[in-house]
Amino acid sequence: MADEITFPIEAGHIMRFAAAIGDENPIYRDAGHAEATEPGGVIAPPTYAIASAHFDPDVARPLPGRPWRGSGAEPTGTPAGPGTDESSRGLHAEQRFVYHRPVLAGETLTVRRRPGETWTKEGRRGGALSFREQISEFFDADGDVVITATMVGVTTSRAVDQ
Amino acid sequence: MPLNASSLSVGDTHSEVVVENLTRTQIVQYAGASGDYNPIHTDTPFTKEIAGYPSVFAHGMLSMGMTGKMLTNYVGDGRLTAFGVRFTRQVFPGATLTATATVEAIREEDGQHFVDLAVSTTNQEGQEVCKGDASARIDA
Numbered sequence: 603m604a605d606e607i608t609f610p611i612e613a614g615h616i617m618r619f620a621a622a623i624g625d626e627n628p629i630y631r632d633a634g635h636a637e638a639t640e641p642g643g644v645i646a647p648p649t650y651a652i653a654s655a656h657f658d659p660d661v662a663r664p665l666p667g668r669p670w671r672g673s674g675a676e677p678t679g680t681p682a683g684p685g686t687d688e689s690s691r692g693l694h695a696e697q698r699f700v701y702h703r704p705v706l707a708g709e710t711l712t713v714r715r716r717p718g719e720t721w722t723k724e725g726r727r728g729g730a731l732s733f734r735e736q737i738s739e740f741f742d743a744d745g746d747v748v749i750t751a752t753m754v755g756v757t758t759s760r761a762v763d764q
Numbered sequence: 765m766p767l768n769a770s771s772l773s774v775g776d777t778h779s780e781v782v783v784e785n786l787t788r789t790q791i792v793q794y795a796g797a798s799g800d801y802n803p804i805h806t807d808t809p810f811t812k813e814i815a816g817y818p819s820v821f822a823h824g825m826l827s828m829g830m831t832g833k834m835l836t837n838y839v840g841d842g843r844l845t846a847f848g849v850r851f852t853r854q855v856f857p858g859a860t861l862t863a864t865a866t867v868e869a870i871r872e873e874d875g876q877h878f879v880d881l882a883v884s885t886t887n888q889e890g891q892e893v894c895k896g897d898a899s900a901r902i903d904a
Contacts, residue, residue: 615797618796618797619797619798619829621793621797622790622793622794622796622797622798622826622829623794623826623829623830623832623833624782624783624790624830624833625829625830625832625833625836627833627836627837627841629841639841639842640766640840640841640842640843641841641842645841645842647829647832647833647836648829648832648835648836648844648847649825649828649829649832649847652798652800652825653797653798653799654799655798655799655800656799658799661799661800661801662801662802663799663801664801670803671803671810671814672801672803672806672807672810673803673807673808673809673810677809677810677812677813677814678810678813678814693824693851694823694824694825694851695850695851696848696849696850696851697824697825697828697848697849697851698846698847698848698849698896699844699846699847699848700845700846701844701845701846701847703842704841704842752848760816761815761816761817762817762854
């Protein structure tokens, strides 16, 4: 993850994100409706901060000319060998957001990320578990924090039992 | 409509079915909207043959996002001050999820009223898939 990214809050992106979580609240797609609400405009849904991934150059995504670990002709596009499936052992364990104010369509936020704590635990379903915290602060144009996001990722030593 | 401190009681609950029969297509839709293209959510050959899971499964953040829809429907737009969950079980295609908020406390700080909620989302078998808490500004 990049340490600092610029995150433009776009109305069309909010509309598509709200559609993807099945949220039909018009405040996410209808500017006329949104103007008459308490926030006064189209706002981002509570978990929208996660979509800053689109603006992070380090987030894994298929790119032309680069190997991609997902399937093409074969089940994986990356060479077999130790560690091939390591990245698929990473799961999202916890997520927390603190909201200082609603985020409005049209503003541009600056996201600064830093590592938090790390710890390990013996799990029942996935073997040894290694936890890693990442803290992202979302600043507005005035330099005020509008969202603080804490992500806890876990890497399991094998696929989680069902 | 925002909630009012005067009409809330500890133990009050609000519950919504946030998705019925979750489709693979919605998981793909969420991958595109969120920017999380991890193939374990959308790519069956990779997920079964390389990652070792029985099927693709939803992003934890999709479950949290759908749980957040229940919260904003309950507390009103732009009212949440905090929302956090632990992901306790994977959510597979076909899942029907019910999200529930339970009032844990009603408090006042510097003249502003807040509600603290316990949050739990369960699948069609009653198993919890995410669990956490939220807080929101409310009116007097």
